[in-house]
Amino acid sequence: MGNRVTFVTYRVSEIPSEDEIFEGIVRGKIGKVDLALGKDKTCGFASFQNPLSTDFSKEDLFFQGLVFVSFRIDRYVVPTCTLRLYVKERIESILKESGRQRIRKEEKEEIADNVRKSLLSKALPAINAYKVIWDIEKRVLRLFCTSRAVRDDFEAWTHEFLGITLSPFNMATIVKDGLGQNMMQKVLHLLPVNFGLGQ
Amino acid sequence: MSDLLDLLKRLEFLGEEFLTYLYVHSFLDDGGFSLGDGRKIGVVAEKMVALEGAQGKSDSTVVRSDELSESEEARIALKMGKKVSVGQFLFAIEGQDYRIVLDKNLCIRSVALPALEAFDPLEQEVEVFEKIGLVEDAVQSLFLDFLEKRMDQSRWSKEMDEITAWLCSPVEEK
Numbered sequence: 624m625g626n627r628v629t630f631v632t633y634r635v636s637e638i639p640s641e642d643e644i645f646e647g648i649v650r651g652k653i654g655k656v657d658l659a660l661g662k663d664k665t666c667g668f669a670s671f672q673n674p675l676s677t678d679f680s681k682e683d684l685f686f687q688g689l690v691f692v693s694f695r696i697d698r699y700v701v702p703t704c705t706l707r708l709y710v711k712e713r714i715e716s717i718l719k720e721s722g723r724q725r726i727r728k729e730e731k732e733e734i735a736d737n738v739r740k741s742l743l744s745k746a747l748p749a750i751n752a753y754k755v756i757w758d759i760e761k762r763v764l765r766l767f768c769t770s771r772a773v774r775d776d777f778e779a780w781t782h783e784f785l786g787i788t789l790s791p792f793n794m795a796t797i798v799k800d801g802l803g804q805n806m807m808q809k810v811l812h813l814l815p816v817n818f819g820l821g822q
Numbered sequence: 823m824s825d826l827l828d829l830l831k832r833l834e835f836l837g838e839e840f841l842t843y844l845y846v847h848s849f850l851d852d853g854g855f856s857l858g859d860g861r862k863i864g865v866v867a868e869k870m871v872a873l874e875g876a877q878g879k880s881d882s883t884v885v886r887s888d889e890l891s892e893s894e895e896a897r898i899a900l901k902m903g904k905k906v907s908v909g910q911f912l913f914a915i916e917g918q919d920y921r922i923v924l925d926k927n928l929c930i931r932s933v934a935l936p937a938l939e940a941f942d943p944l945e946q947e948v949e950v951f952e953k954i955g956l957v958e959d960a961v962q963s964l965f966l967d968f969l970e971k972r973m974d975q976s977r978w979s980k981e982m983d984e985i986t987a988w989l990c991s992p993v994e995e996k
Contacts, residue, residue, distance in 0.1 A: 627933065629931065630930075632930075632954070686948070689948065756947060756951045758951070765951060793830060793927045793928050794836065794837050794927055794965070795829040797965055798969075810833070810836070813972065815835040815839070816982065817903050818839075818903065818986070818989070
């Protein structure tokens with residue numbers, strides 16, 4: 624026994640055609656981070672086999688009736704201690720050049736922002752790629768990650784680019800999919816029982 | 823989506839009851855469950871169980887033991903009216919063992935899969951996908967089977983008697 628996996632399974636709202644899926648994935652591929660606009664994160668689809676690639680072909684995406692794709696999140700980070708040292712150096716240089724003794728709080732914040740942007744442009748992003756496998760006909764999709772933040776980004780992204788709504792596999796989807804209306808009403812009228820022995 | 827969240831919240835107590843039923847039954851009759859369609863699924867609670875009382879997480883009991891059936895602590899928590907909120911179970915499906923961590927919303931937090939048969943990496947991914955599907959199908963079938971019992975007064979009364987009898991039985995000591 625090995626191979627422990629963590630994942631979230633979704634029920635997919637629609638069954639899009641292969642063409643629609645392919646076009647949606649290409650449109651929703653991961654792009655570059657717009658650092659000039661102060662953004663430090665980007666996300667989107669990438670190749671399943673090589674998450675650094677966004678060159679998709681139908682042969683890579685579709686296999687045995689399943690869709691294979693990665694959901695990638697790139698994040699640029701400047702460590703706080705590194706930023707602090709560079710800001711300090713920049714402020715000292717400005718004070719020396721201008722002959723001033725102090726610097727205003729607003730100006731300090733602006734310097735920190737500029738230094739951060741400058742460092743971000745030289746930084747390499749931290750890349751995280753999560754496997755996604757989707758059985759189109761069965762309307763079952765699995766994202767191999769359980770982080771709430773990643774799930775939120777993924778759900779929003781698939782909705783925007785693939786036009787699908789994802790509902791996590793849980794008791795609510797089991798009851799909704801597995802019971803008829805009559806049974807559902809009966810279930811909703813059940814009251815909790817106590818297994819305890821009153822101790 | 824908010825409808826499903828409301829439904830999930832409303833049914834939360836049934837998830838706890840189901841896990842408690844699964845937990846206790848896993849120590850009875852070798853933990854075998856026969857489903858309506860003839861399938862048999864073996865279930866054994868093992869290594870970890872979390873139990874919550876009416877106050878939720880603030881009065882939870884977490885028990886870790888290699889022999890949960892002999893855990894006095896878990897049994898006392900159940901006798902006090904606590905219910906299982908998260909449990910680790912071994913599921914035997916079609917002759918293969920899967921270790922899963924299941925919570926009261928019936929979300930599978932993780933699965934340890936049996937050895938894969940496929941050799942090609944992409945085919946291994948397909949096999950993992952299908953094996954997870956088998957586990958989810960087992961959870962779904964067991965839960966729907968539980969709901970049928972739960973809504974049938976005479977069958978549920980028998981279940982409750984069995985659970986109470988197990989709770990009152992002495993803990994076996996090795």
